[in-house]
């Protein structure tokens with residue numbers, strides 16, 4: 001019998017800890033498939049952040065480091081500088097990368113560290129129960145913006161990819177989503193490019209994935225994907241911001 | 245052959261010879277000569293040097309590098325060490341070996357840039373969140389700092405914890421004649437099977453982690469940490485005694501202050517006053533058992549903790565002496581260093597009070 005589809009061997013057998021309908025899992029799958037396709041097995045060090053994906057160190061079938069909130073790009077730098085021939089990737093949420101860890105991501109990008117960073121933008125702090133994130137949309141209700149994000153009071157959302165793309169260090173910056181099969185395929189392509197750049201020593205790649213949080217958005221999975229498609233993309237347009 | 249070297253540079257060279265191959269730092273006085281020296285020395289020995297965007301980033305680069313098996317270090321001074329505390333806590337929680345130098349300056353806040361010992365609590369009691377300690381040394385000469393630094397990575401690797409060299413602006417800036425040890429062969433170091441060097445897959449997969457969400461495993465991890473500290477107490481405690489044998493008055497001091505105290509003891513002995521000096525070399529583990537024993541000496545009238553702080557080490561000294569003898573204090577806040585005569589005068593006034 002011909003096997004048409006199976007779980008990537010770059011994922012362990014540990015059941016994912018994400019809520020039903022959460023797209024964190026899809027992105028894990030895309031990264032794992034990519035690692036397998038580029039032949040990185042036995043040559044990878046991944047970084048799990050603080051956030052819902054804190055347990056990513058249990059899910060990827062490679063050496064992993066769990067690190068402090070927002071510091072993944074600094075840790076990745078330390079790893080990569082000492083192991084320049086290994087594939088090093090960081091997986092970060094929006095609070096992790098665009099709030100507490102803003103300095104670390106900007107400087108890793110500016111230095112052009114030869115690493116791949118996958119950034120899950122779900123416009124909320126999922127792990128801690130749905131507080132306002134640096135990427136929360138104007139008007140979006142969270143547990144700490146109960147009247148909806150009022151930009152004059154709570155500040156404006158940050159478009160990290162566009163910011164990073166202004167720097168000379170990065171070689172590839174792209175924003176994708178995983179709301180439907182077409183976009184999943186595009187996301188896979190972008191993630192693969194980010195890893196291939198690293199193999200080819202082209203420098204820093206950032207792939208921002210617009211993601212959902214049905215639990216803290218108080219939506220069904222289907223509603224939450226529609227929200228990503230119809231609302232999030234207005235503030236966070238999909239596209240490639242840098243490719244060289 | 246002895247050569248004249250500035251403390252900071254001698255310490256950096258000793259680190260290189262002790263196997264350091266990765267340095268991450270951020271500028272701050274009075275330790276700038278360490279990253280400056282490492283910026284060319286690391287490339288000469290095929291190591292990694294990187295000036296980080298902050299002390300927070302630097303210590304997390306150390307985390308990543310150490311976690312992947314490198315002999316990695318960072319250096320800073322007080323305000324920068326405060327920023328590193330989060331990273332140090334994670335490094336301890338994840339059982340990672342590394343070396344950290346703190347050339348202490350006066351505080352709190354931006355404080356001053358001159359010598360102080362006011363980071364003692366932070367260094368020996370933990371500093372960041374959670375129950376943990378580092379192996380902390382308080383060398384008092386450049387040669388001693390070199391000798392400690394030379395073996396610091398071996399100790400860090402052996403126990404899988406950070407080693408801190410707690411100096412001060414004086415130790416970093418002073419020039420002294422030092423004998424530098426031979427370069428260690430980096431291929432001779434024991435293999436780190438636990439390190440995430442990238443080769444792990446399946447059952448061989450390695451994870452560097454300080455998260456133990458299940459209370460039983462957190463408990464186990466903390467018991468593990470504390471069993472290492474018991475080993476440190478048993479095998480790594482170091483101190484030096486000077487004129488203790490018949491002493492009626494014992495000065496207790498570490499680092500730069502201990503040097504001043506030694507001169508004070510000589511002056512006092514010259515005047516017929518039986519003073520001695522007890523100098524802890526490891527600050528964690530503190531030489532508690534030895535001091536507890538010394539406190540039994542019949543001729544001993546009291547101790548004085550002499551510090552460049554408002555009184556931090558004195559707490560460990562009092563715990564060690566456990567009420568057996570009086571423990572006095574003489575300190576300056578840092579910046580202004582006491583002279584031997586200041587210490588002599590203070591001791592004589594304490595004798596008169598008693």
Ligand SMILES: Cc1ncc(C[n+]2csc(CCOP(=O)(O)OP(=O)(O)O)c2C)c(N)n1
Pocket residue numbers: 050051052053069092093094095096097120122124125126127128133
């Ligand atoms: C220094 C520090 N501050 C705060 C926290 C608490 N905390 C845990 S997860 C998290 C937010 C994570 O949000 P995000 O990065 O958006 O990831 P998500 O959970 O949404 O996937 C926070 C604030 C922490 N662990 N450490």
Ligand code: SF4
Pocket residue numbers: 017018019021022023024052122126127212213214215216
């Ligand atoms: S809380 Fe939100 S982001 Fe976290 S796992 Fe659940 S759905 Fe996903």
